Amino acid sequence: MTRKQRRLTMIGGSLAVLAIAAALVLNAMRDSIVFFSTPSMAAERHVPPGKRFRLGGLVQPGSLVRGDNLAVNFSVADGSMTLPVVYKGILPDLFREGQGVVAEGALDASGVFKADTVLAKHDETYMPKDVADALKKQGHWKDDYGAKPGATAASAPAQGTSK
Amino acid sequence: MIAEAGHYALVLALALALIQSSVPILGARWGDHALMNVARSTALAQLLFVAASFTALVMLHVVSDFSVVNVFENSHSMKPLLYKITGVWGNHEGSMLLWVSILALFGGLVAAFGNNLPLSLRAHVLAVQGWIAAAFYLFILVTSNPFLRIASPPIEGRDLNPVLQDIGLAVHPPMLYLGYVGFSISFSFAVAALIEGRIDAAWARWVRPWTLVAWIFLTLGIAMGSYWAYYELGWGGWWFWDPVENASLMPWLAGTALLHSAVVMEKRNALKVWTILLSILTFSLSLLGTFLVRSGVLTSVHAFATDPARGVFILLILCLFIGGSLSLYAWRASALKQGGLFAPVSREGALVLNNLFLTSACATVFIGTLYPLALEVLTGDKISVGAPFFNLTFGPLFVPLLVAMPFAPLLAWKRGDLFGAAQRLTAAGIAALVAIAVLFAWTYGGATLAPLAIGLAVFVIGGALSDLAERMGLFRVPFGIAMRRGRGLPRATWGTALAHAGIGVALIGIVCETTGNSEYIGTMQPRDVASVAGYRLKLDEITQRQGPNFREMIAQFTVTLDGETLQVMMPSKRNFTTRGSSTTEAALLTRGASQLYISLGDINAEGAIAVRIYHKPLVLLIWWGPVLMAFGGLLSLSDRRLRVGAPKPAKAARALQPAE
Numbered sequence: 149m150t151r152k153q154r155r156l157t158m159i160g161g162s163l164a165v166l167a168i169a170a171a172l173v174l175n176a177m178r179d180s181i182v183f184f185s186t187p188s189m190a191a192e193r194h195v196p197p198g199k200r201f202r203l204g205g206l207v208q209p210g211s212l213v214r215g216d217n218l219a220v221n222f223s224v225a226d227g228s229m230t231l232p233v234v235y236k237g238i239l240p241d242l243f244r245e246g247q248g249v250v251a252e253g254a255l256d257a258s259g260v261f262k263a264d265t266v267l268a269k270h271d272e273t274y275m276p277k278d279v280a281d282a283l284k285k286q287g288h289w290k291d292d293y294g295a296k297p298g299a300t301a302a303s304a305p306a307q308g309t310s311k
Numbered sequence: 312m313i314a315e316a317g318h319y320a321l322v323l324a325l326a327l328a329l330i331q332s333s334v335p336i337l338g339a340r341w342g343d344h345a346l347m348n349v350a351r352s353t354a355l356a357q358l359l360f361v362a363a364s365f366t367a368l369v370m371l372h373v374v375s376d377f378s379v380v381n382v383f384e385n386s387h388s389m390k391p392l393l394y395k396i397t398g399v400w401g402n403h404e405g406s407m408l409l410w411v412s413i414l415a416l417f418g419g420l421v422a423a424f425g426n427n428l429p430l431s432l433r434a435h436v437l438a439v440q441g442w443i444a445a446a447f448y449l450f451i452l453v454t455s456n457p458f459l460r461i462a463s464p465p466i467e468g469r470d471l472n473p474v475l476q477d478i479g480l481a482v483h484p485p486m487l488y489l490g491y492v493g494f495s496i497s498f499s500f501a502v503a504a505l506i507e508g509r510i511d512a513a514w515a516r517w518v519r520p521w522t523l524v525a526w527i528f529l530t531l532g533i534a535m536g537s538y539w540a541y542y543e544l545g546w547g548g549w550w551f552w553d554p555v556e557n558a559s560l561m562p563w564l565a566g567t568a569l570l571h572s573a574v575v576m577e578k579r580n581a582l583k584v585w586t587i588l589l590s591i592l593t594f595s596l597s598l599l600g601t602f603l604v605r606s607g608v609l610t611s612v613h614a615f616a617t618d619p620a621r622g623v624f625i626l627l628i629l630c631l632f633i634g635g636s637l638s639l640y641a642w643r644a645s646a647l648k649q650g651g652l653f654a655p656v657s658r659e660g661a662l663v664l665n666n667l668f669l670t671s672a673c674a675t676v677f678i679g680t681l682y683p684l685a686l687e688v689l690t691g692d693k694i695s696v697g698a699p700f701f702n703l704t705f706g707p708l709f710v711p712l713l714v715a716m717p718f719a720p721l722l723a724w725k726r727g728d729l730f731g732a733a734q735r736l737t738a739a740g741i742a743a744l745v746a747i748a749v750l751f752a753w754t755y756g757g758a759t760l761a762p763l764a765i766g767l768a769v770f771v772i773g774g775a776l777s778d779l780a781e782r783m784g785l786f787r788v789p790f791g792i793a794m795r796r797g798r799g800l801p802r803a804t805w806g807t808a809l810a811h812a813g814i815g816v817a818l819i820g821i822v823c824e825t826t827g828n829s830e831y832i833g834t835m836q837p838r839d840v841a842s843v844a845g846y847r848l849k850l851d852e853i854t855q856r857q858g859p860n861f862r863e864m865i866a867q868f869t870v871t872l873d874g875e876t877l878q879v880m881m882p883s884k885r886n887f888t889t890r891g892s893s894t895t896e897a898a899l900l901t902r903g904a905s906q907l908y909i910s911l912g913d914i915n916a917e918g919a920i921a922v923r924i925y926h927k928p929l930v931l932l933i934w935w936g937p938v939l940m941a942f943g944g945l946l947s948l949s950d951r952r953l954r955v956g957a958p959k960p961a962k963a964a965r966a967l968q969p970a971e
Contacts, residue, residue: 161655165671169674172675177700239913
């Protein structure tokens with residue numbers, strides 16, 4: 149092999165690996181990315197049943213019903229729309245009525261959101277960032293969400309929690 | 312008084328860093344030895360002052376001086392002493408102070424032990440360290456000063472985030488930072504080489520031990536963080552592809568590539584330009600990680616900071632250092648002489664392949680981490696890129712890497728014999744095929760990929776062992792001679808084999824954990840029994856207890872296997888009154904490398920409690936693997952070759968260049 153051939157082999161090999169990596173990324177981008185919606189955004193976009201997305205909003209006060217065997221029903225509201233959610237499992241430590249929640253799953257044929265994961269990725273104002281931004285955008289942000297325990301100083305460090 | 316002293320020491324450290332970053336460069340330019348030696352003394356003095364500053368902050372936390380904002384916000388007088396100390400770096404300001412302290416520590420180590428470096432190289436390296444240090448001192452003093460006072464001091468503090476009140480906080484961040492920041496040394500060496508326009512095999516010899524130290528700590532830090540998340544977050548996951556985890560994985564991938572390319576450069580004087588680029592990229596990714604975690608641009612488990620001023624400041628540092636070093640690279644890299652040539656099938660070729668796959672894998676993690684941020688900025692759409700994305704990109708890229716890994720140490724430098732290497736791997740290959748066949752038969756109808764992945768892991772471990780056996784002449788010469796040869800092998804050879812085997816061990820753990828889990832999720836009354844994977848867990852009672860700064864509800868389970876009582880497990884749920892938040896303390900029962908895992912949910916009106924019980928087969932291998940890798944790294948580090956013989960002048964090294 150000459151010097152030039154060796155170099156070409158190297159460059160060819162590198163390009164091949166990069167091409168494979170790029171193809172993998174593009175393929176994964178198509179299938180495995182989940183969008184975030186509030187109930188009204190989900191209605192606007194006519195999300196088809198079975199399409200996975202992340203639903204965010206406030207847990208509607210008084211909507212939480214615990215069934216047998218850890219089955220849970222609750223509604224997620226964003227001020228203008230509500231969406232019923234069913235979930236089976238243990239709710240995270242910081243799940244509370246009237247506070248923010250993000251659930252991942254898909255709508256079923258009857259328009260009920262079947263969640264397989266309920267996240268409580270909050271800061272200490274009990275408001276997930278995505279939810280807070282979406283609510284602010286729709287003008288439903290109330291400053292008193294921020295007046296929860298311990299959130300007095302503006303420099304309060306955000307608090308990570310469990311999922 | 313202590314706070315002011317700490318603040319003052321930090322300002323002095325900044326002044327010293329500014330001197331360290333300018334005077335030695337002038338000295339190197341003018342060839343003035345005295346000025347170049349300034350680098351050494353300032354680096355040591357800087358370490359002294361920043362250590363004093365850090366000690367001051369620790370003392371403030373220990374004595375619970377709530378007139379200091381940082382202590383007030385993150386401490387509580389009732390908190391146990393250990394958490395008072397670890398709480399120092401459980402918040403933004405303190406963790407940045409730890410960051411610069413470790414940076415100064417590495418600078419000090421180079422100054423103290425770098426006597427065999429050429430004077431101008433040491434001056435340049437320490438000057439670059441000085442630039443980084445100065446930037447971060449400024450960042451702390453301007454935006455994140457931990458020594459600020461409150462005008463009217465409160466009586467009690469606001470307590471540390473309960474999730475962080477754990478022994479994991481004592482170990483994980485310092486380890487991780489020793490890794491992250493340790494890569495600053497190879498960065499400084501790379502920039503110094505570019506400034507000097509001179510680089511040779513001796514350079515790689517100086518850089519390799521520092522890179523190895525950083526890599527060992529980063530490996531342990533990531534593994535430790537993963538185990539911490541596993542037992543603390545209460546749902547048994549050990550890797551979430553969370554942006555913050557990715558931020559530590561990217562420097563690890565690039566650093567691993569750097570370790571391997573530095574070997575090529577040291578032994579064969581090739582891949583110089585690439586090694587320099589990798590050094591720059593690795594530390595750039597460390598800086599990117601610091602930016603992602605510290606700027607609050609992500610909301611994730613670790614996002615403590617939410618102040619945009621900080622984000623912009625770190626972004627500026629990031630652009631300055633990454634942009635600056637890459638421009639310098641573009642300008643000067645062509646001045647570096649190219650080294651020895653090699654055939655595609657050779658040890659060098661295999662290491663290039665390793666680098667290709669590691670950097671491509673790193674690039675996919677980079678895209679998966681930053682794409683959602685970019686998309687949100689550009690279109691406002693919010694997306695989440697989670698495990699499915701990384702399983703589809705990162706996974707397939709690691710498979711060829713692992714298949715090729717056992718071959719590399721068996722190939723000769725310059726021109727290798729692939730067929731010969733394959734012959735020597737026959738035993739490992741057969742072991743892998745047997746493992747696949749047995750697992751297919753055993754888990755008939757189960758996941759198809761799992762047996763293949765285990766087979767790959769067996770191949771990797773078998774390959775590492777065959778390499779050792781081959782070198783020792785095991786089964787060919789009498790056992791005693793083989794053992795003697797084994798002792799005589801360079802420690803780096805043992806290190807390589809152990810580190811490579813560690814990857815296989817971790818892979819077995821990962822596959823078993825993801826496919827072989829059994830779980831029970833339900834509500835239990837006292838005296839109820841749950842069965843998981845043959846174990847019977849009886850809930851004896853639920854009790855309440857008052858801890859130092861929390862109340863906890865403890866459930867007591869008795870675990871039996873085949874009628875034999877094994878142990879009592881006590882998972883609990885803690886309620887921290889000061890912050891009004893609760894944490895779940897999982898209980899773990901270790902059987903060999905497998906674990907039973909119980910975490911609690913809420914208690915309902917009838918006194919029944921929600922429980923999650925997992926049986927995780929061979930889960931501990933996930934962390935034993937990295938520990939084995941780190942141990943391999945440590946063995947390599949203790950190799951004679953790295954301790955002596957490094958201070959070879961460039962000319963001698965050049966004479967070793969092969970005739971091509």
